[in-house]
Amino acid sequence: xxxxxxxxxxxxxxxxxxxxxxxxxxxxxxxxxxxxxxxxxxxxxxxxxxxxxxxxxxxxxxxxxxxxxxxxxxxxxxxxxxxxxxxxxxxxxxxxxxxxxxxxxxxxxxxxxxxxxxxxxxxxxxxxxxxxxxxxxxxxxxxxxxxxxxxxxxxxxxxxxxxxxxxxxxxxxxxxxxxxxxxxxxxxxxxxxxxxxxxxxxxxxxxxxxxxxxxxxxxxxxxxxxxxxxxxxxxxxxxxxxxxxxxxxxxxxxxxxxxxxxxxxxxxxxxxxxxxxxxxxxxxxxxxxxxxxxxxxx
Numbered sequence: 001x002x003x004x005x006x007x008x009x010x011x012x013x014x015x016x017x018x019x020x021x022x023x024x025x026x027x028x029x030x031x032x033x034x035x036x037x038x039x040x041x042x043x044x045x046x047x048x049x050x051x052x053x054x055x056x057x058x059x060x061x062x063x064x065x066x067x068x069x070x071x072x073x074x075x076x077x078x079x080x081x082x083x084x085x086x087x088x089x090x091x092x093x094x095x096x097x098x099x100x101x102x103x104x105x106x107x108x109x110x111x112x113x114x115x116x117x118x119x120x121x122x123x124x125x126x127x128x129x130x131x132x133x134x135x136x137x138x139x140x141x142x143x144x145x146x147x148x149x150x151x152x153x154x155x156x157x158x159x160x161x162x163x164x165x166x167x168x169x170x171x172x173x174x175x176x177x178x179x180x181x182x183x184x185x186x187x188x189x190x191x192x193x194x195x196x197x198x199x200x201x202x203x204x205x206x207x208x209x210x211x212x213x214x215x216x217x218x219x220x221x222x223x224x225x226x227x228x229x230x231x232x233x234x235x236x237x238x239x240x241x242x243x244x245x246x247x248x249x250x251x252x253x254x255x256x257x258x259x260x261x262x263x264x265x266x267x268x269x270x271x272x273x274x275x276x277x278x279x280x281x282x283x284x285x286x287x288x289x290x291x292x293x294x295x296x297x298x
Contacts, residue, residue, distance in 0.1 A: 012088075012140050013088075013091060015136065015140075016088055016091050016092060016095075016136075016137060016140065016142065017091060017095050019092075019133050019134070019136045019137065020091065020092045020095035020096050020099070020137075021095055021096075021099045022130065022133055023042075023092075023096060023130055023131060023133050023134060023144070024063070024095065024096040024099035024100050024103065025099065025103065025108075025130070026126065026127055026129070026130020026131065026133070027042060027046070027062070027096075027100070027127060027130060027131065028099075028100060028103045028104070028108060028110065029108070029109060029110055029111055029126075029127075029130075030110075030111050030122075030123045030124075030126045030127035030130065031046060031123065031127040031194075032046065032049065032062065032110065033110045033111060033112050033113055033114060033118075033123075034111075034113040034114075034118075034120050034123040034124065034127070034190065035050070035113075035114065035120075035182050035184070035187055036120070036123075036124060036178065036182065036186075036187040036188075036190035036191050036194065037174065037175070037177075037178040037181070037182075037187070037191055038127060038128065038131050038191065038194045038195070038198065039131075039147070039171035039172075039174055039175060039191065039194070039195045039198065040131075040144060040145075040146045040147040040148070040170075040171055040174060041066060041069050041070060041144070041145050041146025041147060042062075042066065042096075042131060042144070042146070043171075043174040043175070043178065043191070044065065044069055044146070044174060044177075045062040045063075045065035045066045045069060046062055047177065047178060047181045048060070048062070048065040049061060049062040049065060050181060050182070051181060061100055061101045061104050062100055063096060063097040063098065063099070063100030063101045064097070064101070066093060066096050066097050066100070066145075067093060067094070067097040069145075069146060070089070070093040070145040070146060070149075071093070073145060073146065073149045073150065073153075074086055074089060074090055074093070074145065074149065076149075076153065077089075077149050077152070077153060080153060080156050081149075081152055081153070081156065082141070084141050084142075085141055085142055085143065085152070087142075088137060088140060088141060088142025088143075089137070089142045089143045089144070089145045089148075089149065091142070092134070092137055092142060092143070092144055092145065093145050111123055111126075120186070120190055121190070121193060123190075124190040124191070124193040124194040124197070125193060125194070125197045126197075127194050127197075128193065128194035128195065128196065128197025128198040128201070129197050129198070129201050131144075131194065131197075131198045131201075132197060132198040132199065132200065132201025132202040132204075132205075133201065133202075133205070134198075134202060135201060135202030135203065135204065135205030135206055136205045138202065138205070138206060139205050139206055147167055147170040147171055147174070148167060150166075150170060151166040151167045151170065154166055171195060174191075175188055175191040175192065175195070176188070178191055212259045212260060212261055212262070212284075212285045213259065213260050213261070213262060213264075213265050213282050213283070213284060213285060214257070214258075214259055214282060214283055214284075214285045215256075215257070215258050215259075215260060215265075215268065215280055215281070215282040216255060216256070216257050216280065216281055216282070217255070217256040217257075217258070217272065217278060217279075217280045218244065218253055218254070218255050218278070218279040218280070219253065219254050219256070219275070219277060219278050219279075220251070220252075220253065220254070220277050221252060221253075221254055223254075223275050223277050223278060224241070224254035224256065226275055227254075227256050227272070227275070227278070228241075228256070230268065230271045230272070231256070231258050231268075234267070234271065235260060235264050235267065235268060237258055237259065237260055237264075238258070239256050239257060239258035240256070240257045240258070241254060241255070241256055241257075242254070242255040242256075242257065243255070259285060265282070
């Protein structure tokens with residue numbers, strides 16, 4: 001078992017390295033020639049790279065700034081957050097910090113939006129999609145560092161804070177700062193496009209491979225048998241039956257909780273509509289782990 005665990009962790013680290021290299025490639029190809037900053041520490045590194053060229057006359061690679069910005073945060077997080085989280089984030093930071101200068105050294109292709117006739121909106125979309133690959137890191141218990149680490153440290157100190165809101169405010173602060181760096185409202189708008197694409201791709205990684213609809217069906221005890229036939233015999237899914245009591249009349253109720261696929265939802269609602277005493281509400285399930293399909297007893 002220990003050997004399997006080591007092998008599994010090794011595969012996760014390898015995938016983290018590959019994903020991090022892909023993120024760095026996306027930033028190099030689509031972002032750095034488009035004069036806008038993505039969100040988070042990558043955005044700060046992008047702006048510092050731009051400013052170094054303006055001030056020093058020689059552009060310092062963003063990979064250097066990514067390392068310098070993340071290392072102090074990771075050192076602060078080492079004693080306060082999960083070691084696994086910090087180590088995976090460190091793998092991301094080191095991979096990006098090494099990949100970006102390497103791509104620069106070999107003059108790897110860059111999508112030119114300034115003088116090459118490229119579309120800045122496309123650069124923002126694909127740059128955001130590349131950055132959204134960091135959703136894989138979040139799913140494995142790591143992150144891309146920067147804003148996420150700061151939010152986790154704040155959440156450790158103030159557990160009642162919503163981390164998503166903290167991350168959003170910090171990300172938008174980086175976007176607002178980009179206006180003063182590039183002196184262009186268009187740069188801010190491109191940053192927002194990039195954030196939107198990043199969030200969509202990242203959310204796709206955070207979903208499990210199997211999605212579905214969670215339905216809660218409230219019926220009388222007499223109608224519960226009809227609901228049972230619909231779910232078990234027609235849709236061929238399992239379900240969980242709970243007992244309840246109506247708040248207004250105090251009558252006994254049965255609450256059937258089940259998961260169905262998106263395609264099966266219209267059939268479920270159609271059959272339930274034929275039962276006059278049924279109340280049903282349903283929401284999208286973020287993901288499903290474990291047995292989903294119904295298996296009849298032998």
